[in-house]
Structure formats: C-alpha cells, structure tokens
Amino acid sequence: MMEDHPDIRAALESGYPGYTRQRLCPRCGYDLGDKSFEVDGENLCLPCFTEWVSDYLSTNPEEVAEALCIDVHDES
Numbered sequence: 808m809m810e811d812h813p814d815i816r817a818a819l820e821s822g823y824p825g826y827t828r829q830r831l832c833p834r835c836g837y838d839l840g841d842k843s844f845e846v847d848g849e850n851l852c853l854p855c856f857t858e859w860v861s862d863y864l865s866t867n868p869e870e871v872a873e874a875l876c877i878d879v880h881d882e883s
C-alpha cells in the first residue's frame with residue numbers, strides 16, 4: 808500500500824519529500840533509494856556495491872568462496 812509509505816505521507820503533508828530519508832551514495836553521488844549496502848561504514852548503492860563485490864572477489868576469492876559455502880581445492 809503506497810498510501811502508507813512514510814515518504815509519501817511526508818510529501819502529502821508538507822508538500823516536499825522527507826529530505827531526511829534522501830541519502831546519497833558516497834561513491835557515485837546518486838540517491839540510494841530504498842536499498843543500500845553497508846560496506847566499511849558507508850552505505851553504497853547497488854551498482855557501487857556490485858563493483859565493490861567484484862573487486863573484493865578478485866582480490867579475496869577464497870574468502871568469498873568460504874562465505875558462500877563453496878569448497879576450494881588447493882592442489883599445491
């Protein structure tokens with residue numbers, strides 16, 4: 808029910824969107840929208856989080872595998 812959404816109600820009551828909930832992604836500066844991902848204390852938007860995960864995955868593949876319960880076979 809969109810009518811009960813706090814931002815919608817705030818906008819209807821004040822004529823403006825509730826600016827306190829308008830949070831921007833610290834990396835790209837875009838509005839975070841409804842969903843953000845907290846990385847090292849920063850709330851990132853989905854595209855920035857995806858980029859961060861991609862970087863993290865390429866530098867820490869074994870850690871990511873462990874988090875996803877994927878077995879790593881090291882034959883060395």
Ligand SMILES: [Zn+2]
Pocket residue numbers: 832833834835836837851852853854855856
């Ligand atoms: Zn971003």
